[in-house]
Amino acid sequence: MHEMGITQGILEAAVEAAERAGADSITEIRISVGELTEVVEFALQFAFEALTPGTIAEGATLVVTHVAPRSRCNDCGAEYDHDRFTMLCPECDSLNVTLLQGRELQIDSIETSEEPTEESQG
Amino acid sequence: MATIDLSKPILDRNEKLAAENRARFDSAGVFVLDLMASPGAGKTSTILATIAALRDRYGIAVIEGDIASKVDAEKVKAHGIPAVQINTGGACHLESDMIQRAVDTLDLDALDLIIVENVGNLVCPTEFFLGEHAKVMILSVPEGHDKPYKYPGIFQISEAVILNKVDTLPVFDFDEDEFTSVVRSLNPTAPIFRIAATKGQGVDEWAGWLARRIEAVRTAAGKPPVGDAGAATGEEGPA
Ligand SMILES: Nc1nc2c(ncn2[C@@H]2O[C@H](COP(=O)(O)OP(=O)(O)OP(=O)(O)O)[C@@H](O)[C@H]2O)c(=O)[nH]1
Ligand SMILES: [Mg+2]
Ligand SMILES: [Zn+2]
Numbered sequence: 001m002h003e004m005g006i007t008q009g010i011l012e013a014a015v016e017a018a019e020r021a022g023a024d025s026i027t028e029i030r031i032s033v034g035e036l037t038e039v040v041e042f043a044l045q046f047a048f049e050a051l052t053p054g055t056i057a058e059g060a061t062l063v064v065t066h067v068a069p070r071s072r073c074n075d076c077g078a079e080y081d082h083d084r085f086t087m088l089c090p091e092c093d094s095l096n097v098t099l100l101q102g103r104e105l106q107i108d109s110i111e112t113s114e115e116p117t118e119e120s121q122g
Numbered sequence: 123m124a125t126i127d128l129s130k131p132i133l134d135r136n137e138k139l140a141a142e143n144r145a146r147f148d149s150a151g152v153f154v155l156d157l158m159a160s161p162g163a164g165k166t167s168t169i170l171a172t173i174a175a176l177r178d179r180y181g182i183a184v185i186e187g188d189i190a191s192k193v194d195a196e197k198v199k200a201h202g203i204p205a206v207q208i209n210t211g212g213a214c215h216l217e218s219d220m221i222q223r224a225v226d227t228l229d230l231d232a233l234d235l236i237i238v239e240n241v242g243n244l245v246c247p248t249e250f251f252l253g254e255h256a257k258v259m260i261l262s263v264p265e266g267h268d269k270p271y272k273y274p275g276i277f278q279i280s281e282a283v284i285l286n287k288v289d290t291l292p293v294f295d296f297d298e299d300e301f302t303s304v305v306r307s308l309n310p311t312a313p314i315f316r317i318a319a320t321k322g323q324g325v326d327e328w329a330g331w332l333a334r335r336i337e338a339v340r341t342a343a344g345k346p347p348v349g350d351a352g353a354a355t356g357e358e359g360p361a
Contacts, residue, residue, distance in 0.1 A: 002213075002214055002215055002245070002246040002249060002250075005213070005217075006132055006133065006249070009132045009133055009134070009135065009136075010132050012135075013128060013130065013132070013134065014128075017126050017128055018126065021124065021126055023124065023126075027123070031132065036274075036275060036278060037248075037249060037275065038245045038246070038248050038249055038273075038275040038276075039249065084274050085271070085274055085304070085307060085308060086307050086308075087278075087307060087308065087309070087310060088307055088310060095306065095310030095311070096310070097310065105131060105132045105133060105249065106129065106130065106131055106132060107128045107129075107130060107131075107132050108127070108128065108129060109125055109126060109127045109128055109129070110125070110126050110128065111123060111124070111125055112123070112124050112125075112126060113123055113124075114124070
């Protein structure tokens with residue numbers, strides 16, 4: 001369950017950026033996850049729900065953009081989408097290929113709000 | 123409402139620390155290998171076989187990552203090789219801050235190779251860089267040839283794949299041709315080394331690959347080449 005640590009990384013980066021901007025709360029966090037990573041969205045959402053209460057991201061939505069793998073053939077120059085299992089060039093069967101995208105694990109942006117959405121408690 | 127653009131890696135902190143570790147290894151000319159596999163695939167046995175093959179030529183240390191216990195570090199120390207045990211206390215993988223603390227206890231000047239035995243797991247270690255020069259994975263024959271279908275990530279991130287326990291091929295229905303072709307399609311450039319770590323079988327070829335990688339890091343740091351590693355790459359001759 002490394003998604004717990006990954007979600008912690010997302011939250012730390014988001015909270016730090018929001019506080020630097022003087023925001024009171026975070027309403028949305030957008031991330032990109034490549035389909036070649038070993039990260040499961042369900043586990044991310046589960047960890048997010050467990051970790052956000054009591055933080056300025058309480059109640060925020062975690063929006064995950066999945067990035068499909070794409071590669072370029074270094075022999076014939078073809079660029080092509082592919083699945084998790086086949087890297088080789090569909091045009092010339094070359095194994096000499098470079099991955100262009102699909103391993104992302106990136107925090108893209110956050111949505112913040114200045115007005116407190118509800119009375120702060122305690 | 124305001125949008126703040128961040129566009130940075132989620133594992134930014136781990137990656138920055140990994141880069142610091144790497145700079146330290148590069149300037150000391152120490153090659154660092156992150157060895158990954160499932161529990162019991164033969165990580166410690168492969169490390170011991172690798173030590174036996176390379177200890178005459180290189181200074182070697184081992185960092186052992188386990189959820190608990192220090193049995194693997196003790197096994198390595200019994201061979202007179204420095205070993206540091208990291209207990210992750212439940213975490214399913216090593217991170218670069220743990221490596222940094224472990225390396226602090228080692229004398230880098232006396233070393234050419236550090237082998238990191240990652241926590242037994244085919245999923246989690248793939249996303250975490252430690253500052254290593256290469257990640258290598260081991261699959262053992264009894265685990266079955268279908269594992270690349272179930273855990274493609276680790277096969278893709280590895281620079282070499284070791285198939286261990288090949289001495290048991292006769293008693294398992296492991297389809298080597300299918301295994302090789304799936305690994306090829308997942309990772310076209312990774313060599314596959316067939317070994318039986320506890321029998322010393324096939325270890326020379328693997329150790330030769332590793333020696334060439336060690337030499338490259340030594341050379342970049344300005345250390346002189348060692349022994350017959352140059353011969354192994356066909357680069358003999360006066361300097
Ligand atoms: N037959 C055979 N057995 C092996 C081979 N390599 C390892 N083993 C056995 O497999 C078992 C596990 O080996 P280890 O080297 O401890 O495996 P590991 O991956 O370090 O295990 P953990 O650290 O506990 O995850 C031991 O009983 C070894 O003797 C091999 O090449 N052939
Ligand atoms: Mg072990
Ligand atoms: Zn092509």
